[in-house]
Amino acid sequence: MNPSEFINLPPLLSARGSVRLPGSKSISNRVLLLAALSGGTTIVRDLLRSDDTDRMLEGLQTLGVTVESLGNNAYKVTGCGGDFPVKNAELFLGNAGTAFRPLTAALALSGGSYTLSGVARMHERPIGDLVDALRGLGADIAYLANDGFPPLQIKPATLSGAASVSVRGDVSSQFLTALLMALPLLGRTVTVEVIGELISKPYIEITLAMMARFGIVVLRDGWKSFTVAAGSRYVAPGEIYVEGDASSASYFLAAGAIGGGPVRVEGVGRGSIQGDVRFAGELAKMGAQIEMGDNWIEARAPVNGKLQAIDLDCNHIPDAAMTLAVAALFANGTTTLRNIASWRVKETDRIHAMATELRKVGALVEEGADYIRITGLSSEELGVSENRSAASILNPQSSILNPAAGIDTYDDHRMAMCFSLAAFGNAIRINDPRCVAKTFPDYFTEFAKVTQSVPVIAIDGPSASGKGTVAQRVANELGFHYLDSGALYRLLATAAMRDGVALDDEVALAGLASRMDIVFKGEQIWLDGAPVGDELRGEACAAGASKVAALHQVRAALLAKQRDFRKAPGLVTDGRDMGSVVFPDATLKIFLTASAQIRAERRYKQLKEKGMDAKIADLLQDIRARDERDTQRSAAPLQQYPDASLLDTTTLDVDQAVKFVLNGYQCKAP
């Protein structure tokens, strides 16, 4: 992992489309292990390829199990009937709970010498309850560092012959899963008694369903005890398909609910054995419209457009519940997610991580030992109009607007995936996005395919080309926001002179630049709530603007400021580097120009109308000199980029130019 990497997500307007889900992590790793423990070969299709499943695949191969890739995520596993050929090995299992816990149990009962280790965080994730249970069966397991935690040393042992064993169920269900999957190796009847309230119950259902596919029916008394009968042997099912991952589905379903939808996920549905499909029902409680088929689920925004807060016991969906926490940002009211103590011992302390990062985007968060309570900033609370989409509702003062900040992901794939949804509020930076590789390496590519960013029409061009007039008119026609980027440096100079900030105090100027509240309304510009008049065009202001524009931190702050104007439903902006530097992903880029002669004539007419005196020849000379400077400068020189359409207005009037831009946008609109 490289924590210095990040991905910048643009502000999102909407979500629609369809995603084929990668295979379920929980099913993939169970199937691989059970296939290895079986006699015979198993063809596994649609297996998840990710860090967690790679750790299981490597582990099995180290143990001497033959796994052959057939291409297209299909694998042939030749089982060893529970007798691993390699009796002495060191396994590195990363941070994969579904590899570490089940392999610990299987190896503890299989008569070899093994050490099992993982990443640093894995060595902080508890395993004591499982080790205690295995020791109850006579297994020889030692802690190599801290008691109760990996790394572990397993040695051959004389197993006890006990008919029953107890395991605690209130820290992780993976301990019970691991025991159940390993018990058939003993060849005799053993009953597992569960001590304490079993958490994450649906994962036990997955375990039982997979064991059944490999020929072993576990007898059960509710959630209290489970019996594996003597003579139970895993039998390879021949061919097995892995369902799509229901936890991974949650991000796309939430995107549909927040961003309008419909967003469809393919690979899980009504027929799924994964508990996380119930996430869809919980999203429906927030108002989302959900439809479900046997192998697909589709989500849309609520009929009235607004998600509602919920108060929910999330013990049955510990992983997908994280997605609800971020969806809560976009809901009216306060959402409480309860009974999630297990979040504290997963990839990171997820309650703390979630609370910290949600606060960065402006949410009010209360964190408890086993709950999290989130108040998002709903449109109602901000008093913005009804027809505004969920976008732009986040707190404009939040620290995430500082370009140097970003959402930290704590090496937790779900933190990264969850916070991609916050882009429906504002542009967002996600740090260390590659941590998604734990379960979904292509996540951000897939997410980009079903989300549409807030559109930007970027109009660049030389001075006096009339681009400002055209841009304002286009913004009015479309009901979009408007940004006159050239005015920003002059506004900063004005604000600095107003506040007595020295024009060479880089740090103070950059702070002022990010604090300035600027509104463009038709021809009028408002700075911090007051209209700015002709002083913006004055000599003092122009000189101040050129001084502040030379300062690096000011340019960075103003870059962020310009990007903040990108709010739903869209932005029209004019300047010199809008399409090339500020909004390189603009929906439509126009290079608007006219001959120098016609620009001089237009400027002359403008000045005349204002009662000012001028000479066309002088104006023409000025314009030529300015063109020369703008095209020759080293920082973002003025030029038509290959992805911008040329709009030469030499022979066009304003109406015709506006029409050209609107037509161009029609063809490209999201």
Ligand SMILES: O=C(O)C1=C[C@@H](OP(=O)(O)O)[C@@H](O)[C@H](O)C1
């Ligand atoms: O058995 C499984 O496949 C899993 C069980 C759950 O863990 P806990 O039982 O520790 O909650 C879940 O969070 C994890 O991602 C996968």
Ligand SMILES: C=C(OP(=O)(O)O)C(=O)O
């Ligand atoms: C808790 C998780 O992983 P693990 O299987 O490592 O427990 C998870 O994927 O959210």
